[in-house]
Amino acid sequence: MAGSGHIPEATVARLPLYLRALDEVAPSGQVTVSSEELADLSGVNAAKVRKDLSYLGTYGTRGVGYELDYLKFEIGRALGLAHTWPVVVCGLGNLGRALANHTGFTDAGFPVAAAVDTDLDKIGTTIDGVPVFAPAELGAVVSEFEIAIGVIATPASAAQAVADALVGAGVKSIMSFAPTVLVVPDDVELRAVDLATELQILGFHLHRSIENAET
Amino acid sequence: MAGSGHIPEATVARLPLYLRALDEVAPSGQVTVSSEELADLSGVNAAKVRKDLSYLGTYGTRGVGYELDYLKFEIGRALGLAHTWPVVVCGLGNLGRALANHTGFTDAGFPVAAAVDTDLDKIGTTIDGVPVFAPAELGAVVSEFEIAIGVIATPASAAQAVADALVGAGVKSIMSFAPTVLVVPDDVELRAVDLATELQILGFHLHRSIENAET
């Protein structure tokens, strides 16, 4: 079964974890991995690992496990890892600079090729090897650097306008750090990373455990 | 029904969104909000909003909507927002500094009270108003500042050791940015924010839409 059919979203979200786990095993010279081992390394259930991999059409060998190199290749292919997707960072403030300076993204195939900011002092300069442009130049930047992904790291008040500009420039994938609801067309993939919300969820659990302790 | 019973995790994750949406409405002088309006502002389905709010035991008025101030109070109470939860940032590199310098966390009730780092040049100094300590001092720091949440922004290779140290110091909530699997006891709440994985998920969709276009 399985094969190149539809891959569930939950599975897609775990594929990068498997890939990372495999990279940790590789140096050991090991040739195969069992679903159990992969499960331990990636922090998920072994049955889930097997079901996930079955969606790729990747077959392991019963009694042995999965061939390491082949599995890495298959997961990488499913994720489209052969391609590199250049990123533009919008808003080079505290967070934007940290992102631009991060080498891990380039290593994963997502080089930060350019940035845009409204700050006149930054426009025209190169920060951490990343050239900075004015927002008005976004369209040209997207074509020039073949930008595939836009990262929004501006204040929340500017986020929707930046998102609109990215969409207008033809960008189909956006990752936003701005704590606000963004509206984008259906064919644009939006992932919102909301750190304050993450903290509030932690706060909720802290709060509740205290309440329960008092009871 | 409902009341102070168990609140589903999915609902908890949306409560901060509602709170943010309500803060946007407040200045308008409006007294009540309908579930529909709240749904638009927070980007979720109206029925979901009503069901979520019903878990809080917060009752709106049929034909009218929810009283704004009362709703804000109730959601805030459910999230434990009365309390402030001091945070320690572990690893003051690119990302750690951005986090430490971010005012939004303090505003939301999560002040960055202290940081730890192995860099001898940083230990003993104050960066962006945050005092920096050596990892060995973590236990003392946690008691001294009544730390409730630990944020891990060290290289992945050090993340598990830092997590262990946080757990050892009695911290029950951890937010990690390190791209690695962390193991913590059951009574410790761990939220892993993996930006490279987020990008890879976007990459997957880009990859697939290209594939489909070719077919």
Place this chain on the structure above:
DNA sequence: ACGACTTTGTGCACGGCTTCACAATCACAA
């Protein structure tokens, strides 16, 4: 060649989340 052992692939049942649809309920005007 064969049996013992290992590990995969998946059918199935379960639980949680989402969404629809609508009766119940309230405000308010006449």
Place this chain on the structure above:
DNA sequence: TTGTGATTGTGAAGCCGTGCACAAAGTCGT
């Protein structure tokens, strides 16, 4: 007081993801 219009609260159905459990299928030692 009664009718009208609006909006909530929730039962029920459907969907998706999880995890168990086990037959199928391979390896390996003898």
